[in-house]
Amino acid sequence: MYDTILVPTDGSDAANRATEHAVSLADTFGADLYGLYVVDTQRYGKQALGTEDVLEELEERGREVLAELEERADADHVQATIEIIDGRPSSEIMAYADEIDADLIVLGNRGLGGIGGTIGSNAERVVRYGDRPVITA
Amino acid sequence: MYDTILVPTDGSDPANRAVEHALALAEQYDSHVDALYCVETYRYGEPALSSAEIVLNDLEERGQALLNELAERADNYGAEVSTCLCHGRPWEEILTRADTVDADLIVIGYQGQSHSRGGKIGSVAERVVRSADRPVLTA
Numbered sequence: 442m443y444d445t446i447l448v449p450t451d452g453s454d455a456a457n458r459a460t461e462h463a464v465s466l467a468d469t470f471g472a473d474l475y476g477l478y479v480v481d482t483q484r485y486g487k488q489a490l491g492t493e494d495v496l497e498e499l500e501e502r503g504r505e506v507l508a509e510l511e512e513r514a515d516a517d518h519v520q521a522t523i524e525i526i527d528g529r530p531s532s533e534i535m536a537y538a539d540e541i542d543a544d545l546i547v548l549g550n551r552g553l554g555g556i557g558g559t560i561g562s563n564a565e566r567v568v569r570y571g572d573r574p575v576i577t578a
Numbered sequence: 579m580y581d582t583i584l585v586p587t588d589g590s591d592p593a594n595r596a597v598e599h600a601l602a603l604a605e606q607y608d609s610h611v612d613a614l615y616c617v618e619t620y621r622y623g624e625p626a627l628s629s630a631e632i633v634l635n636d637l638e639e640r641g642q643a644l645l646n647e648l649a650e651r652a653d654n655y656g657a658e659v660s661t662c663l664c665h666g667r668p669w670e671e672i673l674t675r676a677d678t679v680d681a682d683l684i685v686i687g688y689q690g691q692s693h694s695r696g697g698k699i700g701s702v703a704e705r706v707v708r709s710a711d712r713p714v715l716t717a
Binding site: 442461462465466469470550560565568569574575576577578 | 579598599602603606607683688699704707708713714715716717
């Protein structure tokens with residue numbers, strides 16, 4: 442049923458929950474697991490990112506989050522392929538899902554930007570506009 | 579990971595696809611599958627006239643037939659299945675049922691029966707994804 446599973450992460454609790462689901466599913470179905478971190482250049486804007494240092498810092502954070510994901514997958518003997526991309530999270534998630542032809546995307550229902558009990562805007566866009574099965578966890 | 583999977587159906591193609599996902603997951607995780615059909619009385623209204631009652635009876639029969647068919651399919655996957663036919667607003671009934679059976683996952687078609695335009699998520703799926711405090715798979 443699932444050969445290629447994509448789990449986008451921003452290191453938030455919800456994303457970590459999504460990672461748990463994704464690793465279990467990859468393990469159970471013998472699927473390839475892809476972890477993606479999108480450096481949200483839209484949120485911070487070009488001016489804030491004008492200095493290379495800021496972008497570099499955000500990318501460093503992304504690499505840490507992905508290293509944790511790799512470790513988590515490794516604990517279940519699942520090998521994860523990781524990728525870090527700059528851009529608008531929902532667009533990059535859908536573009537990357539197309540690139541790897543993911544048959545399942547597992548998303549935290551709200552990321553770091555989330556407030557209260559509603560689904561995050563990135564998760565909502567992926568569910569709404571993506572044409573692939575999505576688990577919001 | 580998934581002890582109980584709730585799959586609401588209205589017999590539409592996306593709902594059937596959701597059922598495929600639910601059963602494939604149930605097979606792997608040895609999950610209990612709870613199938614739900616909701617007669618949309620919000621749309622049709624509870625019967626005040628005898629003709630409306632006939633419409634509801636038809637919908638109930640159709641729902642029961644869908645649930646029976648689904649139970650048979652689940653059987654082929656070796657999944658344990660329960661079914662529920664209810665009246666109300668589908669998205670509310672789905673969330674209520676998820677609480678009742680304490681579903682670990684809701685698997686739902688991204689658009690249902692009443693949806694005519696392509697490519698966009700249906701209102702029931704959207705509300706469930708937005709409002710559920712449990713994992714939801716939209717297929």
